[in-house]
Amino acid sequence: MRADKLDTYRSKRHAARTPEPVPGPGPLPEGDDDTFVIQEHHARRLHWDFRLERGGVLVSWAVPKGLPLDPKTNHLAVPTEDHPLEYAAFEGEIAPGEYGAGLVLIWDRGRYETEKWTGREVKVVLHGSRVSGRYVLFPTGGRNWMIHRMDPPPPEPPTFLPGLRPMLPEARKRLPRDQAAYGFEFDLGGDRALVAVRDGETRLIRSDGTADGPDLGGLPKALLDLPAVLDGQIVTVGGARVYMITDILHLDGGELLDRPYRDRRRTLDHLKLNGAHWQTTPWFPGDGRSVMKVAHRRGLPAVLAKRLDSPYLPGARTASWLRVPVPPAT
Incomplete structure (x- = not known):
């Protein structure tokens, strides 16, 4: 045969x-x-x-x-x-x-x-x-x-960060009812920042427009020298500033903004970006109540609920992302 x-x-x-x-x-x-x-x-x-x-x-x-x-x-x-x-x-x-x-x-x-x-x-x-x-x-x-x-190189793509602004959550008092449609993260209370990585260098822009942050010099190697744009928060852990990565917007010349949050997070998880000065934050699909309980025990300010199917909308504040404050202890 x-x-x-x-x-x-x-x-x-x-x-x-x-x-x-x-x-x-x-x-x-x-x-x-x-x-x-x-x-x-x-x-x-x-x-x-x-x-x-x-x-x-x-x-x-x-x-x-x-x-x-x-x-x-x-x-x-x-x-x-x-x-x-x-x-x-x-x-x-x-x-x-x-x-x-x-x-x-x-x-x-x-x-x-x-x-x-x-x-x-x-x-x-x-x-x-x-x-x-x-x-x-x-x-x-x-x-x-x-x-x-065989062809000449394509034109250089535009620099990632100019004009790119973080997507923002709407404020809510309670977790969404349809928790299965959301992924949940801890709001660590840090300073929001985008990071662009290209040609072995990093550029960090905080939400206040400054470039002050942790030492990210080893991040390009952790990304296998692939160009990328990340979203996250700068927090203080044990007296040191750490960039906590929550999203990925570009990778290897490809724009990920239109991909659903679920897929962007899975891509980010598989990159295993965990170093002394940067960490990938955990996320928990469909389990907001448990995340809220842990946030309460750890004294965190809020929980973020992000629709699993939501694209990344730069600069927008929409109901696709929600920020729910942790209730005070009773």
Whole structure:
């Protein structure tokens, strides 16, 4: 019997235990060989999966540093098993213990044109919302390939912070009734601040317009040198100032503002940003009463309730985010 292109894919997955599409054996769908997707994969190590539709499957490479934007720099691209075409729309959490366990989010997708496709060279033109241009993939020996940008670098994106203001919560006296629709955080009572990370440097702007804050010099390395914009509070812990991170607005050139709060927080959690001068705050989906009890015991001023489906609206004060003060002891 002729081998199915998806045999390897199926052999690595249990359909009953993974949210990924696992189609059964049979004829492969016929497409136009013009779809591509780049997925942000928070597995044991953060990487990007680059997939090109070809012959009824998605031919795939794992790219640890993402697609290069500068033609002077080639990036490693490790071939992986062919994936089903349905995977081009997949986002979700692959359970611990399963192959590829971790969060998968779509970083970009669009159409592409094939200029050349052989066993020694794959040359394509991408038309995506985040990445466009001519790229070539080629083997370098063993299993490894490289990916190279053939076009000049795209224009430098604008600096993140100018004009970007924190999203603000509305005041409420009580927790929302539909707690299952919210994620809950502790309001630590610190100074609100945004932090931009790019080219090994950090820039912090507090809500009062100043740039005074903790030492964040090691944050770029913690972010794997990926450009990012974070939201959080500056608080004092044990006499030292610490940046408590509550949200992520940009990552690796991609804007996350339109993603729901739930997905932004999951991305942030998978980055594991925990150091001496910065910490990722916990969040608790659907459990506001327990969070309020803990906040009361710790003497915190308030609890924040954020709708799981809410986008990030810079500078807006909306009912999607609520600030509920901790009631005084009786």
